[in-house]
Amino acid sequence: MFQKIKEATKNNFGFLAIAVLLFWLKTYLAYQLEFSLGVEGLYQQFLLFINPLAATVFFFGLSLYFSNTKSRHRSLVVFYFLNTALLFGNILYYREFSDFVTLKTILGSSAMMGGLSASFFQMLEWRDLLYWVDFFFIVRLYWKYRPSFATKPPVKKRTATAVLISALLIFSANLSLAEIDRPQLLTRTFDRNYIVKYLGINVYTMYDGIQTARANSVRASADGSDLxxxxxxxxxxxxxxxxxxxxxxxxxxxxxxxxxxxxxxxxxxxxxxxxxxxxxxxxxxxxxxxxxxxxxxxxxxxxxxxxxxxxxxxxxxxxxxxxxxxxxxxxxxxxxxxxxxxxxxxxxxxxxxxxxxxxxxxxxxxxxxxxxxxDYFFSSETSYNLTPENSVEYGLKDKLFFQESIQYxxxxxxxxxxxxxxxxxxxxxxxxxxxxxxxxxxxxxxxxxxxxxxxxxxxxxxxxxxxxxxxxxxxxxxxxxxxxxxxxxxxxxxxxxxxxxxxxxxxxxxxxxxxxxxxxxxxxxxxxxxxxxxxxxxxxxxxxxxxxxxxxxxxxxxxxxxxxxxxxxxxxxxxxxxxxxxxxxxxxxxxxxxxxxxxxxxxxxxxxxxxxxxxxxxxxxxxxxxxxxxxxxxxxxxxxxxxxxxxxxxxxxxxxxxxxxxxxxxxxxxxxxxxxxxxxxxxxxxxxxxYQTDAPEFPGNQPLDTNSLLDEESE
Structure with missing residues (x-):
């Protein structure tokens, strides 16, 4: 088996085929372990299994346009890393928010992404190694056999184009099968889970980008009649x-x-x-x-x-x-x-x-x-004294926060x-x-x-x-x-x-x-x-x-x-x-x-x-x-x-x-x-x-009896 992998890696398309196969299987594994997509019956399970294939072939196939053989294989490793990062980012995001990452979240919501980074290690699981071990395997193959890549002739542009066309044909077949089970999937979708379930996480990312661009054009074209x-x-x-x-x-x-x-x-x-x-x-x-x-x-x-x-x-x-x-x-x-x-x-x-x-x-x-x-916004830059002892990841602890707010x-x-x-x-x-x-x-x-x-x-x-x-x-x-x-x-x-x-x-x-x-x-x-x-x-x-x-x-x-x-x-x-x-x-x-x-x-x-x-x-x-x-x-x-x-x-x-x-x-x-x-x-x-607080970070305080404070009002 290892000999076959060795020979395939040296082949012009073998390295690409190994990468496609590994990423395809990894994505399907992530579907099963990480996402609740509401898959029902063998037909939907089949669609779930095939949907990573088209996008994987398409994106990895872009590497074939590099005329230099070493550059072609190096770019494939880069594409593999970027796709893995996108998949893993969605895994972590979904693990906490039960949703998929959108383009607006990536580009515009630094607050949300900052929140994710703050709790990054809290969200990790041992099984997350499964989503990266294949990438390191691909890197190992590239590093070990890169001297032999120089001996291979470049891939013709029409061959590279044929690979991309085949990817589009696979996607068309995938979409047609999906439309049988979910008519008007791309025109009436209100749940991102459906796009991922039927067409895959990469297709969802592209679909989301198109929808985002379309939304940005709405403001520019709006006028009073839209009201x-x-x-x-x-x-x-x-x-x-x-x-x-x-x-x-x-x-x-x-x-x-x-x-x-x-x-x-x-x-x-x-x-x-x-x-x-x-x-x-x-x-x-x-x-x-x-x-x-x-x-x-x-x-x-x-x-x-x-x-x-x-x-x-x-x-x-x-x-x-x-x-x-x-x-x-x-x-x-x-x-x-x-x-x-x-x-x-x-x-x-x-x-x-x-x-x-x-x-x-x-x-x-x-x-x-x-x-x-x-009129006024009292935030940590202007109004509160934050220290490692009195704050948590997202700001001042509540007891200290209320107490320090009273002066304003x-x-x-x-x-x-x-x-x-x-x-x-x-x-x-x-x-x-x-x-x-x-x-x-x-x-x-x-x-x-x-x-x-x-x-x-x-x-x-x-x-x-x-x-x-x-x-x-x-x-x-x-x-x-x-x-x-x-x-x-x-x-x-x-x-x-x-x-x-x-x-x-x-x-x-x-x-x-x-x-x-x-x-x-x-x-x-x-x-x-x-x-x-x-x-x-x-x-x-x-x-x-x-x-x-x-x-x-x-x-x-x-x-x-x-x-x-x-x-x-x-x-x-x-x-x-x-x-x-x-x-x-x-x-x-x-x-x-x-x-x-x-x-x-x-x-x-x-x-x-x-x-x-x-x-x-x-x-x-x-x-x-x-x-x-x-x-x-x-x-x-x-x-x-x-x-x-x-x-x-x-x-x-x-x-x-x-x-x-x-x-x-x-x-x-x-x-x-x-x-x-x-x-x-x-x-x-x-x-x-x-103001009385029993916050231990506030020196000299006596614990406050917080029981039945509202009883005072009713007495």
Whole structure:
């Protein structure tokens, strides 16, 4: 066998054939081990097996155009490395995000790729050696037999072209077979898994590049006439606010708290710790969730895609979806016109600020926030003192973050519209001995073990922050909006998680993966006593109109794609960027349909239309329309052609975040007696000393009893 390999390597096409065969088999192995592509039956399995062949022959065949034989073989080694790097990059990306890398992610989303590099070693598995051993084998063959390459004549150009044509013919056959099983695969695809499953990961990458170029041309060709279908959609889907609740929080401060990687299953979850005690994972959030002053939602889902945290912010501040590919923050944020919550509330006399203990350029926030109308951005460059002891990979630890933010919060003129972005509960959920506060029995997955510890820590940080808000006097005049941004535990880990949720790992399936995408949403209005747990179905796109209506803001002239979660008129259709849809009755995941209440799969005969199949089609079409309208708005920058009533556009040139603390102080001095900040009301006396934290990095502190803080309010 080795003799045959030796002889083949010396042959003009033998080295190419060995490379094609090895990479083809490696790709198929990766399909089986790393990706959940929903392959069903022998036919789809056959398509999965053959789909790497065409692209592999094509790309490796490009090496034949080098006239010099050594250069030809050397270029083949380079092509082999690049294709392996692309495959392995997708493996790591999919392992954490259950998705494939897009061109926009590679070229534009340095934040996402930076996040991957930060947790690179955490994601590696022993089997990853399988994806590189063949490359080193190819390098070994090249190095050993390169002297013999010089004796071989160059390949004729027409022969090289014939190889590429054969690759295209193989692809055409592959596509034809795929179209039999999935008609209009390339024209109606909304799930990247389908492209990879039927045509391969390299074809998907090329397809994604074409789609990206097409999207970039949309903005250049857009004009005001493109806004007509958008306005029609918004008018048809606008829901009147709950009359009894409209304006309930009018004039109050607004504090958004961005709960990094929080999922709804954490609420009321109790686990047995290693010492045998059974304790709640999130005791403070549980109390807040069940408070009569909280509108708490049990069926709200995150709707983020590749933009993850930045997608969540886009949804929350604009009631628009993130892009299907990459992050809107990094691709469009600096240039697009937005009608975001901060700028809307500025028209009502609000000061706007964001607090984040990380660098301002992460997710391009320092540019995108200007487009959204935030007056101040307090980031690690200007406002926080980060050290190796008080920070994690993504910024300042939550307890220190809230404590250090108070010096700026107390100076904000009231009413203010603010957002706190936490980071401690972020993948890979590292074990931090100083802050290890929740010990559960070890699972086989250290990521899951660490998750419950960092979640518990984040819950304690929230309790400390709320205690300060009460002590300082800000609590009673503030509406708090707490929301999870996206999943913390990826789908690839859910089977390990299942027993901790009293579910079966064996029975866990796609339906369960969809249901754990619920995130906490708690709108806390102190003193309202009209709250309760709402079972309405919704997503992050619905939060902004809900908040604005509670603040007494008429949104009927604004372009927002969500619907008030407290309105009786809402449709309760939850759209996801991957094409899945959830409603109170049905859950559509790819071609499969489930009963949302029971999780039972529902059989729908595509060849026999019925009332049920029509209802499912309507559900899917409604979700796709909402996503399409959002894409039209963002890709075409259509909001530049429309200004709602009582709204003033952002002057980005007038906003600078280079030194937000100093600029805030200067603005307060200019206000003089009109200073409405907390410090201004306290005769310039700071309230920072009222903040108590048991963070071990903060010297001299006594541990804070965070249990039953909300009980003080009800007594």
């Amino acid at each position: 007509a279908p958008v306005l029609d959609y918004v008018e048809q889907h606008y829901t009147e606010p709950n009359e009894a609740l409209f304006g309930q929080a009018q004039g109050r401060n607004v504090v958004y708290i961005h709960l990094e990687s929080m999922q709804q299953f954490l609420i009321d979850l109790e686990l047995q710790e290693e010492n045998g005690e059974i304790n709640a994972v999130t005791p403070f959030l549980n109390e807040l969730y069940h408070s009569s002053d909280s509108y708490s939602f049990s069926n709200v889902f995150h709707q983020t895609a590749q933009g993850k945290t930045s997608d969540a912010e886009l949804l929350l501040d604009n009631s628009l979806f993130g892009l299907a590919q990459g992050s809107a923050f990094t691709q469009l944020g600096a240039d697009n016109i937005f009608q975001a919550g901060p700028q809307i509330m500025k028209s009502h006399g609000y000061t706007n600020a964001v607090f984040h203990g990380n660098v301002g350029s992460f997710w391009n926030r320092d540019n995108t926030y200007k487009s959204m109308g935030y 919060l107390e100076q904000l003129p009231q009413p203010f519209y603010s957002k706190f972005i936490t980071v401690s509960n972020h993948f890979p959920f590292p074990a931090d001995e100083m802050n290890t506060v929740f010990d559960i029995p070890d699972t086989e997955d250290t990521t899951i073990n660490g998750y419950f510890n960092t979640v518990h820590y984040a819950d304690q940080a929230l309790a400390e922050f709320f205690q300060y808000m009460k002590e300082s006097g800000l609590y009673d005049n503030t509406m708090f909006v707490l929301y999870g941004d996206h999943f913390g535990i990826s789908n690839s880990r859910n089977r390990t998680l299942a027993p901790l949720l009293d579910q079966s790992s064996v029975m866990w399936g796609d339906y369960d993966d969809a249901m754990v995408q619920r995130i906490p949403l708690i709108i806390h209005v102190p003193g309202s006593e009209t709250g309760g747990i709402q079972d309405t179905f919704g997503g992050q796109v619905d939060i902004l109109p809900t908040v604005l209506h509670l603040l007494g803001v008429d949104t009927s002239t604004h372009i927002q794609l969500g619907q008030d979660l407290l309105s009786s008129e809402r449709e309760q259709i939850v759209a996801f960027r991957n094409g899945n849809v959830v409603s109170p009755d049905y859950t559509s995941i790819g071609p499969a349909v489930y009963d949302t209440k029971t999780g039972q799969m529902i059989f729908i005969d595509p060849n026999n239309p019925s009332e049920l199949s029509n209802e499912i089609d309507h559900l899917r079409e409604a979700a796709q329309q909402q996503l399409h309208i959002s894409d039209q708005i963002l890709n075409g920058d259509l909001l530049r052609f429309y200004t709602p009533s009582n709204f003033e556009r952002v002057d980005k040139q007038a906003i600078s975040y280079l030194d937000s603390p100093q600029r805030l102080r200067e603005n307060l001095e200019a206000l003089g007696f009109e200073n409405t900040s907390l410090m201004g009301q306290n005769n310039s006396q700071s309230t920072v000393d009222l």
